Amino acid sequence: MAGSGNHCSFVLLAEFHIYEGPQLKYQFPQPLGVDESLLATSMLPDGAEAQLDDWTVFFLNQTSFNTISPVLALDTPEVKSVSLPGEENPIDKGDKPELLCVLNLVRTKHDKSLNRGAKVLALAICTRHSFIQIFKPFLLLAIEDYFTDPSQDCLARLFDAVNSMDLSAVPLLTRQEKLVMRSSDRKDIFAEKFSQSNSHVTNGSRGNLHKSSNSGESYSSFEEGLLIRNKDKSQCGEEKKGKRENGVRTRTDTDSSTTVPSVQMSGQSQGSPSDTSFTLGGSAVWVGDESGLELAKDGVGDSNSVASLAGSSTVVSSRKRRSTGASSSSSQAASREHHARQINASQSYYDTHRRHAMVKDTHFYHTTVTYRDHPLPIKMPLATFPEEVGDYSLISLIKVFNSPQLVSGPVHPHLHTSGPLTHPIIILFNGLITGKRIIFLGHKRPAGDVSNFVLSACALASGCGAVLRGFIERAFPYANLENREEWESVQAYIAGVTNPIFESSRAWDLLFDISSGNVTIAKDIHATYPVVTPAFGAPPITRSGTLKAETSVNSEDDMNRKEGNKGDGITTNSDKVFIEDIRAAIEDHFGEGLVRMRFAEYVARFVRLASRYEEEVTGVTKFGHPSSCFTDIPGQSAKLGGGIAFVDEVTCSRELAANAHRIEAWRKTSSYQYCIADYEKFVAASAIKGFDVLHQLFRVRYAKNLADTEILGIMRALADNVRTYEQVVELLSYAMPQGQGLLHLSFGLFHQKEAVRDATVDLFNNLRAYSVGVSFLQGLNHFQRYAYVRQAHAREKKALQQQQDSRTESNFSLPGTYARLHSNSVVNGS
Structure with a gap:
């Protein structure tokens, strides 16, 4: 991996002219080949003069309007783009140009000697990296530098300083390692x-x-x-x-x-x-x-x-x-x-x-870059994915849109999976994955606010970049009237605006007002998206209950607590359980990291549910393990189950029917096509092959009266197939702390069958061979850890005794201390 150079592709500077409006003054090192007025209006948002500082984000190479065509090609065979952790592209894009993120700083400097009493400038850098927040210190110093010395030399210094950043020592993490890192609070992970x-x-x-x-x-x-x-x-x-x-x-x-x-x-x-x-x-x-x-x-x-x-x-x-x-x-x-x-x-x-x-924290790579004798500390996140742009906040998004009473408009089955009282966040998720046109409106709010909400929405739908993708490429964090033709040409855009004229334009399906928290659904949404009876049929309404399978609650006890009122006639589904869990976590002041992990689990469960639906409808699924149950035929080897698991078939049918509309709509989007391609890549690169690990973990966690043969088959399969570093990390990425880590697997240490206990010890021994496995084992409580140590110690003593007995029988002995050293070296594998 190239360590330095090409972090910054272009530097742009725009200035607001009193008579001519926004003007693009400089493009360094060369013109982009994009309409300059389009770039200038994107860099200088409406009402910028009312803000001293404002950060906005927009993208290039999304549409034919903003696709760059530089005079001198920067990407030659000798100068390739830098590939950094979190930026690996799962599938080849072919001839599709690479998406460029533009981080833009707008500053208003008041000066009474000027005609309008202030000077408004915007300085932006174009980069291939999604973690654009690390470049903010550069822009802050560079724009001050430009006010002091308004020349193109300032842009050149900024360009050179960013590209001088040496990231050659950045640890290369795989997708599974990133999942483990972002789920761990340990500052020494990896x-x-x-x-x-x-x-x-x-x-x-x-x-x-x-x-x-x-x-x-x-x-x-x-x-x-x-x-x-x-x-x-x-x-x-x-x-x-x-x-x-x-x-x-x-x-x-x-x-x-x-x-x-x-x-x-x-x-x-x-x-x-x-x-x-x-x-x-x-x-x-x-x-x-x-x-x-x-x-x-x-x-x-x-x-x-x-x-x-x-x-x-x-x-x-x-x-x-x-x-x-x-x-x-x-x-x-x-x-x-x-x-x-x-x-x-x-x-x-x-x-x-x-x-x-x-x-500090191993979740970040710490380095320092000098800009005009000013050392700038850089803290680059190591566990990000391309769908996560900037330093977004899901908690802020949830706090603003947190009341079903503020939702107005018709009820549509693509959006309202829980009826008229569907939570606004669930409506947003459904709108994103089913390809609806979505606008975030922030009247009299900084353009940076609406930009952050758009980026947060994209992260929400993608499972924080870990599950789905295809949302950033149709996102316009700041949109205006001048580039309206551009972003409205995208079929399912996600746009952020500050001009209230868009509310009356009706060129949207969902409107989210970040100032009031109101959510408006277009009146003609049924005409735009006609309701078609799904292939699976209508959901039954004769029963009510709570889905216990693979939800984001902490345990079955939490499930039972949440399903206490069954006699009120209201059907509680997994979406409601999930939102209640998220709201409780925020009220209890849990951090952004936990909320992101919860949404990643939620999106992952939606994909597994859609896989089961596709299998029920078409007979085969393209992006998941085939559904099956554990089978143990006498005289034959047992076969483990696979696919999403439910406590019973009635729950399965109810969940599939309740989600049928949004699954059918999702299958018509580009995100669905990306999911199929990504799954093929994942299966080919997976270290644990032959069975569905998530299914086994669910069975261990939730199944009641689990047969001895099944738990033995699960623990033995894990112990035999989780040996290498890659296999250990993959298992740990499934058994994340939010899913109780290794807690439920450790219950095998107390099973009545000795074979199950031995398989559990074997598995934990394999995990203990690597430091990341040790960190997860340390997350067990003292009683479980002591049980593991005691049983492993007893097994080793037994093995040592057997070796000593075998040596005695063969009349082989060594005197004194040498015999003890030799026996220890044999046990230790020397």
């Missing part, structure tokens, strides 16, 4: 990726990017993995440094018998726990007290050092009960000091960015 990418730059070869090794890329026990958790607390370390004496913490409450060997064991197998790694010293303090794990802060301040500790098979492995004896404290402090010196001496270099990122 920390090893930073050292690997840096090593690739330093050594000129990437090497093994995925599989962990003893040199510091995985942890040989949970205790060592827990060291990472203390890194989050190290931000207050400056206050604690004064309590240290000669580089050693003075503690009196640490473990009396903790010993830290001075020699790291080599050849330790990461695939299975070692005997020493599970030694708890006769105490369960490991699962409830981490006071003895302060070595990460005391002796070593770097994640590489922590990983090196993890590479040892015996570090912090024999923790005993706590003691307040001064002598034991002193001896332990001396041992820690000695080991810290040894670790520091053994490491040849420290990864600067990795240490930096561990303090």
